[in-house]
Amino acid sequence: MSQSIDYNDRPWLDPEAEPFIKVQSVSKHFGDFTAVDSVDLEIYKGELFCLLGGSGCGKTTLLRMLAGFETPSSGSILIDGVNMTDVPPYERPVNMMFQSYALFPHMTVESNVGYGLRRDGIAKEEIRQRVEDMLAMVELTQFRKRKPHQLSGGQKQRVALARSLIKQPKMLLLDEPLAALDKRLRVQTQYELMNIQDKLGVTFVVVTHDQEEAMTLSTRIAVMDLGRFQQIGTPTEIYEFPSSRLVATFIGNANMFEGRVTENGIDHVIVESKDPACSFYIDHGMSIAEGSKVWVALRPEKIQVSKQPPGDSNFNCIKGMVNDIGYLGGTSTYRVLIGDDRIVEITSPNLSRPKDGNPPIDWDEEIYLSWEASNPVVLTK
Amino acid sequence: MNNGRKSRFLFTATCFGIAFLYVPMILLIFYSFNKSRIVPVWGGFSTKWYGVLFESEEVWEAIALSLKIATVNASFAMILGTLAGLALVRFGRFKGRTLFSGMISAPLVMPEVITGLSLLLLFITLKEFVGWPDQRGFTTITIAHITFSMAYVAVIIQSRLTGMAQDLEEAAQDLGAKPLRVLIDITLPLLAPGMLAGWLLAFTLSLDDLIIASFVTGPGAVTLPILIYSRIRLGLRPDINALATIIILVVAIGVLVAAWVMFRQQKQRELELSMSEEA
Numbered sequence: 248m249s250q251s252i253d254y255n256d257r258p259w260l261d262p263e264a265e266p267f268i269k270v271q272s273v274s275k276h277f278g279d280f281t282a283v284d285s286v287d288l289e290i291y292k293g294e295l296f297c298l299l300g301g302s303g304c305g306k307t308t309l310l311r312m313l314a315g316f317e318t319p320s321s322g323s324i325l326i327d328g329v330n331m332t333d334v335p336p337y338e339r340p341v342n343m344m345f346q347s348y349a350l351f352p353h354m355t356v357e358s359n360v361g362y363g364l365r366r367d368g369i370a371k372e373e374i375r376q377r378v379e380d381m382l383a384m385v386e387l388t389q390f391r392k393r394k395p396h397q398l399s400g401g402q403k404q405r406v407a408l409a410r411s412l413i414k415q416p417k418m419l420l421l422d423e424p425l426a427a428l429d430k431r432l433r434v435q436t437q438y439e440l441m442n443i444q445d446k447l448g449v450t451f452v453v454v455t456h457d458q459e460e461a462m463t464l465s466t467r468i469a470v471m472d473l474g475r476f477q478q479i480g481t482p483t484e485i486y487e488f489p490s491s492r493l494v495a496t497f498i499g500n501a502n503m504f505e506g507r508v509t510e511n512g513i514d515h516v517i518v519e520s521k522d523p524a525c526s527f528y529i530d531h532g533m534s535i536a537e538g539s540k541v542w543v544a545l546r547p548e549k550i551q552v553s554k555q556p557p558g559d560s561n562f563n564c565i566k567g568m569v570n571d572i573g574y575l576g577g578t579s580t581y582r583v584l585i586g587d588d589r590i591v592e593i594t595s596p597n598l599s600r601p602k603d604g605n606p607p608i609d610w611d612e613e614i615y616l617s618w619e620a621s622n623p624v625v626l627t628k
Numbered sequence: 629m630n631n632g633r634k635s636r637f638l639f640t641a642t643c644f645g646i647a648f649l650y651v652p653m654i655l656l657i658f659y660s661f662n663k664s665r666i667v668p669v670w671g672g673f674s675t676k677w678y679g680v681l682f683e684s685e686e687v688w689e690a691i692a693l694s695l696k697i698a699t700v701n702a703s704f705a706m707i708l709g710t711l712a713g714l715a716l717v718r719f720g721r722f723k724g725r726t727l728f729s730g731m732i733s734a735p736l737v738m739p740e741v742i743t744g745l746s747l748l749l750l751f752i753t754l755k756e757f758v759g760w761p762d763q764r765g766f767t768t769i770t771i772a773h774i775t776f777s778m779a780y781v782a783v784i785i786q787s788r789l790t791g792m793a794q795d796l797e798e799a800a801q802d803l804g805a806k807p808l809r810v811l812i813d814i815t816l817p818l819l820a821p822g823m824l825a826g827w828l829l830a831f832t833l834s835l836d837d838l839i840i841a842s843f844v845t846g847p848g849a850v851t852l853p854i855l856i857y858s859r860i861r862l863g864l865r866p867d868i869n870a871l872a873t874i875i876i877l878v879v880a881i882g883v884l885v886a887a888w889v890m891f892r893q894q895k896q897r898e899l900e901l902s903m904s905e906e907a
Contacts, residue, residue, distance in 0.1 A: 316798055336801045349799035353817045362813075363803035397900045414803065 257481075258291035259467065265328075267292040267450055268313070268418065273322030275308050275474075282308040284474035285322065295444050295451040297461040300471035301497075307422060309471075310454045314343045314420050327417055337366075342416040346423040348407035350395040356382070356406050357391040363414040381409045384443070401432050408443070418450045425460060437463055458498050462486070470494050491628045492542055501544040501624075502591045511537050517562075518543055518625060523585040528562035530620035535627065542626045547594040549622040552581060552608060557617040564617045567591065569610055581608065583616060591616065653876060660869035667864035677870040687855065687871065694852040697766060697841075698834040701773040705830040706823055708774065709781025714815070716782070717789040718797075733783065735776040744843030747772045751844060764846030772844045773834045780833065781826035788822035789815075 258264040266289035275283040283305040290296045298306040311317045312324060315336035323332045331339055342363070350359050358365075361378045369377075382388045385405040395403060404427070411419055424440065425433045441464060444451050455461050461468050462482045470477045470485065470493075477497075478490045489495035492503060506520030506527065518527040518541055527543050535541060551557075557564055565585055573580035574597075581593045593616065601607060608614060660678075664671025681687055712732055716725070735743060751761060751768050761767055796818070800810045816823075838853040845854065859868050 314802060316801075336798070337804050337806055341802075343799070343802045345795045345799055347793060347795055349793070349795040351796060351800070351814060362800070362805075366804035366809065394900075396897075410799075410803070 257466075258294070259289070264291060266290060267294075267327055268452075269325040270309075270313075271323050271325070273309070273312065273319045273324060275305075275312060275317060276320045281474050283312070283319075286474070286476055288469065288476070288479070290450060290452065292450055293448050294466045295441070295453065295464055297465035297468045298452065298454045298471055299456070299458060299461040299468050299498075301456060304471040305474035306454045306456075306471050310343075310420050310422055310452065313418070313452060314341060315339050340417040341420060342411040342414055342418075343420040344407050344411040344422065344424055346426060348395075348403050348427070350403060350406055350410075352395050354394070355391065356387060356393050356395070356398070359395070359406055360409045360413055362410065367414070377413060381413050385409045400428055401436065404428060404436065408440075412443070412447065412449070415447075416449065418452060421451060421453045423455055424453060426455075426457070433460075440464065462498070468498075470497060472497075486546075487624075489544065489624060489626070492544070492626050495544040495624065495626065500547050500592055502547065502550075504543040504545070506541060506543060508535050508537050508539055508541055511535060515620075516625065518623075523565055523589050525565050526562045527623050527625075528620050529623050529625060533625060535625070539627070544624040544626055545591075545618060545622065547580070547592045548578075550591070550593045550595075550616050550618050552583075552593055552595055553615050553617065554608070554612070556615050563620060563623075564615060565591070566613065566615055569608060569612050569614060572606065572608070572610060574606075579606075581614075583614065656869055657873045657876065660866065660873040662866055662869075665866060667866055667869065677866040678874075680867045681870045681874075684867070686850070690850050690852045690855040693766065693849060694835055697770050697773060697851065698831045700770050701777060701834040702827045702831040704770075704774045705778040705781050706827045709778040709826055709830075710785050710819065710823055712778065712782040713785025713789055714811075716786055718794075718815075732779055735779040736783070738776075740776075740837075740839040741843075743776055744772070744840040747775065747840065748843045764844055765849030768844040768846070769841050769849065769851065772840050773830075773837060776840065777830035777833045780829050781823075784822050784826045784829070785819060788819060792818055 268288070268290040270286060270288040272285045272287055273283060274281065274285045286309065298309060300306045308317060312319050313326075315331070315334060319332060323330055325331065326339070326341065331341075351362065354362070357378055360381055361374050364374045364377060378391075379388070382391055385408060387402060387405055387409065390398065390402060395406070398406065404424070408424075421440075425436055428436060437460065440451075453461070453464060455464075465482060467479060467481055468485050469479045472493060478485055478494045480488075485494060485498050489498065489501075495501040496503070504518075504520040504525065504527070505522070506518040506525075508516060509519045510517040511533070513532050514530065516529045516531070516533050516535065518529065519525075520527070520543065556566075567583035567585040569581055570584040570590065571582035573582075576597070578594050578596050581595065583591045583593060585591055659667055661673050661675065662670055663674035663676070712728075715722075716729055716732070719725075747768075751764060754760060755762065792815075797810050797814055800814045801807070805813060836853065837851075838857055841851050842854055842857075845851070850858075856868055856871065859865055
C-alpha cells in the first residue's frame with residue numbers, strides 16, 4: 248500500500264489503531280440452530296459499520312448480542328477495552344434504535360426522548376435542556392407534546408433516533424433503521440443519518456438487508472451468510488473486489504462465467520470458458536494454478552456494447568443478440584442472448600438523446616460485448 | 629326478489645332472537661309492578677313491592693355483603709392474576725411452566741360444584757388442623773371467589789402480554805431501566821386496560837356466583853344471589869321481581885355509560901389520527 252493513507256478516515260488500515268469493539272470468536276446457538284458461527288470482528292471508533300445479509304443470516308442476533316439482549320454461547324465481546332459479554336443491557340454504554348422504533352405509546356415525545364436520562368437520575372433542569380437540544384437537532388420541537396400515535400412514520404423514526412442518542416452512547420446500534428419508511432423518505436433520511444453520525448462522532452453499527460442502503464451509509468460492510476462473515480471491506484472493495492461468488496451476486500448484479508485457467512503469466516491470466524465460449528484476458532497476475540476451475544464475474548456496467556466488432560476480438564469479446572431492453576431513462580439494461588440459452592446483462596448509460604426517437608440498439612440486433620482487461624474478477628469459490 | 633325474501637328472513641330471525649333474550653326480562657319488570665301477591669295474577673299497578681324491598685334490612689345486608697366480597701375479590705384476583713400472567717409470558721421457560729399454565733386455566737373448565745365442594749372440604753380440613761377459619765362467611769367466600777376469578781384475569785393478562793411487543797420492554801432496558809423499573813414504567817401502564825378489564829370481570833363473576841358461594845358460606849353470611857335463590861325456593865315473590873328489576877336497571881345504566889365512554893374515546897382517536905396525517 249502507498250504511504251499516503253489517511254488513517255483518520257480508514258482506521259482499520261492503521262496497524263497501530265486499537266479497535267473500539269472487539270468480537271472474539273462469538274457463537275450463538277438456539278437449540279440445534281447456529282445463528283452466529285464463531286465470528287471475529289473489529290470495529291473502530293467513529294465508523295459507520297453495516298452488517299449486511301439476507302433474513303436468517305445472523306446479523307440481528309449479532310446486533311442483539313452487542314446490545315446485551317442475547318448472551319453469546321461462546322466467545323467474548325469487548326467494548327472500549329471492557330469485557331461486556333455478560334453485562335446486562337441496562338449497564339452497557341450502548342444504545343439501540345429498534346426496527347419498530349419501540350416508542351413508549353403512553354408517553355409524549357418529550358418523555359420518550361428524556362427516558363434514558365431520567366433513569367440515570369440526572370437533574371430535571373439538565374434533562375429539560377438536553378431534550379430540548381436533541382429535539383431541535385431532529386427538528387421535532389413543535390411535536391414535543393404529542394404521543395407516538397399522533398406522529399407520521401418519519402417523525403417516529405426521528406424520535407427513536409433522538410431517544411437512542413440522548414445518553415451520548417459510545418456506540419449506537421441500528422436495526423434496519425430505514426426499513427419502515429417509504430422510498431423517497433428513506434433516501435433523505437439516509438443522508439440525515441450520515442450527517443448526524445458525522446456531527447456526533449458516535450460509532451454506528453447498522454443492520455440491514457438493503458444493499459443500496461449499506462453501500463451509501465457505511466465506512467465498511469460485513470456481508471453475512473449462514474452465521475458467518477463472507478467478506479468485510481469498504482463498499483468499493485466489496486463491489487469491485489468481491490471475494491466469492493456469493494458476495495459478487497449479493498451486492499449488485501454480476502454475470503458469472505465458469506472456466507479454467509489456461510495461462511498464468513507474471514502480469515496476466517487467461518481464463519477460457521466453454522459456455523459461452525470466450526477467452527478472458529486479465530491484466531494482473533494471480534496465484535492460481537494453471538488448469539484450475541474458476542469463475543469470472545463481470546459487472547453489467549463494465550461491459551461495452553457495439554454494433555461493430557472491437558479491434559482485438561480474440562480476447563474479452565462475445566457476440567450476442569439483444570433479447571430484451573429495459574429503458575430506465577438515465578441508463579438502459581440490455582439482456583443479451585449468447586448462444587442458445589445464456590443471458591448476459593449489460594447496463595449502459597444513455598449519453599445522448601436518440602435521433603428520430605430510434606434507440607441506438609434495437610431488439611434482435613446482433614451486437615458485440617467487450618470489456619477492459621482490468622474489469623473481470625476471478626473468483627475461486 | 630331473492631333479496632327481499634332474504635331480508636324478511638333476517639328480520640324475522642332477528643325479532644325472534646331479541647324476543648328470546650328480552651321477553652323474560654320484560655315480563656319480570658312487568659310483574660314487579662303487580663299489586664297482587666301471587667305473581668302470575670295481575671292485580672293492578674302498584675309500586676308497593678319496591679317499598680317492601682327497601683324496608684327489608686335483610687336485602688340491604690345481602691347487597692352490602694355481595695359488593696364487599698366482589699370488591700375485595702376483584703382487587704386480589706387482579707393482582708394475583710396479573711402476576712400469574714406475567715410469569716407465564718415473560719419469564720421464559722422455567723421448570724414446571726406447562727403444569728403451571730394448565731393449573732391456572734383449570735378453574736375455567738372445572739364444574740362449579742366441584743370447585744365449591746373441594747373448597748368446602750379444604751376449609752373444613754383447615755379448621756380441623758389449624759383452627760382457622762373458625763366460621764365460614766365473608767372470608768371463605770372471598771377466598772373461594774379469588775381462586776377462580778384470578779384464573780380469568782390471568783388469561784386476559786396473558787393474551788394482552790402476548791400481543792404486546794417485547795421490544796418496548798427491551799428499549800426501556802436499553803435506556804438504563806433495571807427489570808423492576810421496566811415493569812413499573814412500561815409493562816404495567818400498558819397492561820392497565822387489561823387489568824381493569826380483569827378487575828371488572830372478577831367483580832361481575834363474584835356478584836353473579838351462587839353455587840360456589842352457597843358451598844362455602846356459613847350462618848349469617850347471605851350474599852345477594854343466595855338470598856334471591858332461597859326466597860324463590862318457596863315460590864315466586866313479587867318483591868324479588870322488584871329487586872331483579874333494580875339490578876337490570878343498574879346493569880343497563882352501566883352498559884350505556886361504558887358504551888358512551890368507548891364512543892368518546894373512538895372519536896378522540898380518530899381526531900388525533902387525522903391530526904397526525906395533516907402534520
